Amino acid sequence: MTSLRRAFAALCLATMPLATQAAEPPRFEVVALGVGGGVASDNLSGYLIRAAGDDHYLALDAGTLVTGIDKARATGALKGTTGYILHQGIAAYFISHGHLDHVAGLVIASPEDHGDKLVYGLPSTLDVISRDYFNWEAWPNLADRGKAPALGWYHLTDEAPGAWFAVQGTSMSAQLWPLSHDAVVSSMILLRAGGDYYAYFGDTGPDALSHGKHDLAEVWQALAPLVRSHALKGIQIEVSFPNDVPDAKLFGHLTPTWLLRELQVLAEASGGKDALRGLTVVVDHIKPSLDAGRDPRALVRAQLATGNTLGVRFVEPAQGERLVFP
Ligand SMILES: [Zn+2]
Known part of the structure; x- marks a missing residue:
């Protein structure tokens, strides 16, 4: 009896650290449904994010949706049928701005999405979605506003900049921040789960090319305290073009040099040149080139590595890849 009890105690001790490890899920998990910045319609901006302990995802843009779910199922990043992931897995959507390459997947899949979901965005973004897509001309009006009859499958949910709101069907809350994107107001979503954040x-x-606007400067000020306290688990941001694309041809996008300059501003606001050391920065929206022999992804990766004096951990996800943020 005694030896049995001793053996049982030893077994418990031996398995406890393993059990503790296994029970510690990442603070955030991101699945890339589409990573490209254009040209190829089966690989446009679309990501799913969920926090530790959540069953359901928030979609971060939906340029490519069903095709991306299939790609992520093929890599094992998503489990279950495509229909299950679309209907039950995705609890709600966030759309950063109304450009087609960020909403096409949502619109095309909408008749199969079985409705009653919230779509979050700045009022100006949701105006575009209502006016230009769900208008009975470009597409049937499955939204809950705009041209009658509004079928109401999607609840377009305006969120004012800087105000926290609960993300439907998840444990996350969020706030939106406006961004300058050529002639369009784009946005950043800051997600919070417990004491952890993802932007x-x-x-x-870049602010320097945004005609006097300082949207990124304001965002960096807001994120700086979270960097300082190590509560910010990751930043996901675009680099559309390599450095050889001139400023006049960027049309509201970033190059490696411009991203590094902007991150320098965040570092200074967060306590100095070492403040971002080890921070994960997910780089997306790299525009593919149709020019033979030109590989923008390789160029962007090399140029970010060369200029990375901040010690940031840059990640360029592939379509279908699952990223975890401990
Ligand atoms: Zn855009």
């Missing part, structure tokens, strides 16, 4: 940026240009 997902829609398309954005």
